[in-house]
Amino acid sequence: MRTMGQLLDRKGRHVITVNPETVVKDAAKVMSDHHIGAVMVVKGDGEIAGIFTERDVMRRVVAECRDPGRTPVRDVMTTAVACCSTKTTLDEVRTLMREKKIRHMPVVEDGRLVGIISLGDLNIVEEEIRIETIQYLEQYLYKP
Numbered sequence: 001m002r003t004m005g006q007l008l009d010r011k012g013r014h015v016i017t018v019n020p021e022t023v024v025k026d027a028a029k030v031m032s033d034h035h036i037g038a039v040m041v042v043k044g045d046g047e048i049a050g051i052f053t054e055r056d057v058m059r060r061v062v063a064e065c066r067d068p069g070r071t072p073v074r075d076v077m078t079t080a081v082a083c084c085s086t087k088t089t090l091d092e093v094r095t096l097m098r099e100k101k102i103r104h105m106p107v108v109e110d111g112r113l114v115g116i117i118s119l120g121d122l123n124i125v126e127e128e129i130r131i132e133t134i135q136y137l138e139q140y141l142y143k144p
Helices: 004-011 024-034 054-062 090-100 119-141
Strands: 037-041 048-053 104-109 112-120
Touching: 004 104, 004 112, 004 119, 024 037, 024 048, 024 054, 024 090, 037 112, 048 054, 048 104, 090 104, 090 119
Parallel strands: none
Antiparallel strands: 037 048, 104 112
């Protein structure tokens, strides 16, 4: 069974972060520049403070008519962050993401952030697994 560590080894472990004092406008620009739907909010000591997502922008900034140029992400980020480890399986993460209705999950090892995966990342890997399974079955069924 594939794990988050294996997924990160293929995808990469670089995580785009902002600090809690970053204003929403700048965080949104970072997300836009990197074509991502969330950034991790990390304190100076490397501790995870939260996650700031497109959903946070809509619900806590736009819907509440906050000024994105003056509102720090610490005031509008999600602080209850579900995390997994590099040993967590794809199935476990998919189940947790479905139950919590989240699209991004940080991967933590020994208390430090080592990567982040999205629902899209999981979908890509699961599609690859399906293709491999089909190819294996075709070889098995039609082997001369």
